[in-house]
Amino acid sequence: MNEARNPDSVSAQLLKRAAPARADFEDLVIVPVLAVIVALVLGAVIMLATGVSLPIIGRSFVALFVGSVGSLNAISETLTSAAPLTLAGLGIALGFRAGMFNIGAEGQVIMGGLAAVIVGFSFPGLPMVIHLPLALLAGALVGALWAAIAGWLRATTGAHEVITTIMLNLISVKLLDYLLRMPWIQRPGRADPISKSVLPNAELPRLLDWLDPTLRVHAGIVLVVLAVLFVWWLLFRSTIGFEFRASGLNPDAARYAGMRSGLIIVLVMALAGALAGLAGANQVLGVLGRASPNFSGGVGFDAIAVALLGRSHPVGVLLAGLLFGALQAGARQMQVSAGVSLDLIAIIQALIIIFMAAPILMRAVFSFAFQKPAGR
């Protein structure tokens, strides 16, 4: 299962540093754009196959567009959906760069979000300048610890992170179900598993509610911008980031060069978990206001697609996160105004992952868009 270490593998190619050349332009621009277009077209084909008439398909694509960028409210919804995807996607991208395959973002989002909620409803009377950062920090910390379990096991015993993170995902779901029924977490007077509400001082403030109280965009997007800058600095301007990338490209060479591979693995996982935990905190403190089963809503899995689409580059992840946020915001509009199920977007996202991960397929099908492989 040492896929990520094989220099020929796609993930290794994904980790390749960008250099200004035609091949990289193809890799960074043409493949992603084609992947999105083909996935949307196939989405239309699937709608057609399930008996949706052509005018309604047209209406749903219009709704997809209008619902994502067509109005101030739509843009606000896009940004709101993009924030957790980008944060968790940054964490997964960081893992890719260091050769770690972190499937566990979903569990880290859950644990981080739950921790943020617990801090968020405890400590009444704290001023906002302390309470909000404390809640965010709790989310990041618990997410980091949860992910570090997988990193630590990988570093000390060689247990593959794909298996351990999948198991940690499943455990976190059960743990959430259990904890939500604890009397000190469950909302008083409710029999279903639902947490108390986050106190106003721990909520991420809405940014545009002075314009219109329904605009949901909140201060989480500031967090996203900061996280993008931080990850960019970390990867490309710091020593530890260099070590991350070196271990991702060739772990043996990195070890011979004196880098402490075990420490790097644990650190990468912890940072990835912190970012995913922040994504969870962002959701509960900015949008939901409480935790319930499935509050993560698959953000951790969609974030894998975001990281792939963004080619594991912080700026690319931001753009991919915005695109996926737009897709999700648009899909809600599509469901309301065209009556096409929201789940269509899940299909489109999965197709995007497949096409992004299979550049050979894209080159074979759309040979006109690519340079001929010069005797490779």
Place this chain on the structure above:
Amino acid sequence: MAVTDTSPSAPAAIGFARRRQTLIIGWLLLALAVFVAFVFALPVTGDASFRLAFPGDAFSMPNLVVPAAPYAWVVAAVLAFFGVRQFLPGASRWSGLLFGIGLLLAVTPFLTWATAGKSFSLTGMLQATIVRAVPIALGGLAGVLSERVAVVNIAIEGMLLAGAFTGAVVGSLLGGTGGLVAAVLVGGAFGLLLAALVVTYRVDQIIAGVAINLLVLGLTSYVSSQVLTHYRELNNAPVFKAVNIPFLSDLPVIGPVLFQHNIFVYGALIMVAIATYYLFHTASGLRARAVGEHPEAADTLGINVYRIRYINVTLAGMAAGFGGAWFTLGSVGRFDENMTNGRGYIGLAAMIFGRWHPVGALMAALVFGFADSLQQKLAILRTPIPAEFLAMAPYIATIVLVAGLIGRARPPAADGKPYVKE
């Protein structure tokens, strides 16, 4: 000692690791003994009575009545003996086996503790164990078939879900048998897709698996909310009835547990047998394993690596499709969104537990099935242990196993690596 040897020779290192492992197992067994004594033996009074027969069975069996506290004391003593045995010379040979027996033994006082003063149907629970093990065993079998040719199969979950969905829809249209055949074919199609992605287009195997899972989840959820909610008759498949094996099904206890099931249970057992024979006793099975261990060498000997990977991963998909059909055609008859609910990942864990062997995967699936049915029964018995923790147990056990506490499970050597023909 005049010369300090800082690098112990390989056998010495192995011996040291094994001794250390034996000691760890010894401490674990002792801890288990103490736990059983203090939790299951000390506070318990009363008898646990297990019902062995269903009302209306051919042979009526008396209830099995166990005095809870004395029984738990006996088990604690046996566990303590096993534990102490690990610290005596010559222990390492038997440590793994004794640990396994110890774990199984430790479950029984848990049952008597939970049942003390009440009664519950042991036969019913064992029967449920077998039934619930079916999709996990078939998922594990799918994992074995594809990982033996070095293709990591994260997509088992998606293949199960695809099988469940197809079984429900085609089963509603054409009847159970048609639905089952279609589910197997669709499972095989997703196996073929996985093979095409990872073999021909050299997509990262884990990414391909995750993508297929998301794709199947999206497709089935979309069609189910877009179409099936409006056409209910498309989601109302007949359920396969239990087939009693003549004579054998009338045996007390064993009959209901093993021989009163529908075709999914028998099918799973037969498929595990066939897969074992195929992998370990036929020439093509040998070729498949060679491709998984050393594709370059296999290629040099004239084996078509790509073709073998295609065939085996497609077969894996078909096994998973059959297992997926269990959720609808073998159980409830209707499809619900994401109804496999992580069973495919447990199948993956069962494959690791079973050390990449079909029979091992089946055994591991039985353990998971037992945990699953126990969780259901505990809700009835109202024990203080939260059901969620019991549900977590298989996942935690998997992490412990993968972390290599109990014996190293070795995957096929080339597992996960794409093969690029020179």
